[in-house]
Amino acid sequence: MTKTTAQxxxxxxxxxxxxxxxxxxxxxxxxxxxxxxxxDIAERYDVLMGLTEIPELTPQQQVILGEAVLGTFMDRNKIRYLHDAIADTEIDGCLDLAKIVRDLDYTQRLKLIESINI
Structure with a gap:
């Protein structure tokens, strides 16, 4: 069934x-x-995320990333220094994940955040 404009x-x-x-x-x-x-912006973002490849995170790495970004204001510096925010969590494995993220470009960092569904 097709949704109406009002729906x-x-x-x-x-x-x-x-x-x-x-x-x-x-x-x-x-x-x-x-x-x-x-x-337009949402469709372009969807295309960009679809073209971006990221490493698969372990469940522990997902927890670390979530801790680094949850409840914080997302701005350019948060993406730029995401590896530092990850290291600052002090959770076991955070330094290994920080090294991985340090080598990712900004689009990959965004997709990594998107991948944990928060």
Whole structure:
């Protein structure tokens, strides 16, 4: 069964980066509606994540990564220094995981975070 437009409409909270996207769409800097622009960004992100290869983490490494990112504000520096945040957890195996993450590019680091579903 096909969903109607009303069934597909969702409300979202806007802050940070989404405020910038909303403003660009509202003031005519983009030739897209806000909803269309968010859809474009989500589709491109999905493509990027689909093309990005990451190492498979052990359950213990997933716990370490989760501890490093859970409850923290995600910004450029968090991704840039993710290996340091991992080492700072002081959980057994954190230094080995930090070494692995240090060698990953930023897109791989994002996908690694996505892979633990938090």
């Amino acid at each position: 597909r409409k969702k409300s979202i909270y806007i802050n940070g980066a989404l405020e910038k996207v909303y403003d660009e769409c509202s003031n005519g800097m983009r030739n897209r509606t806000f909803s269309g622009r968010v859809m």
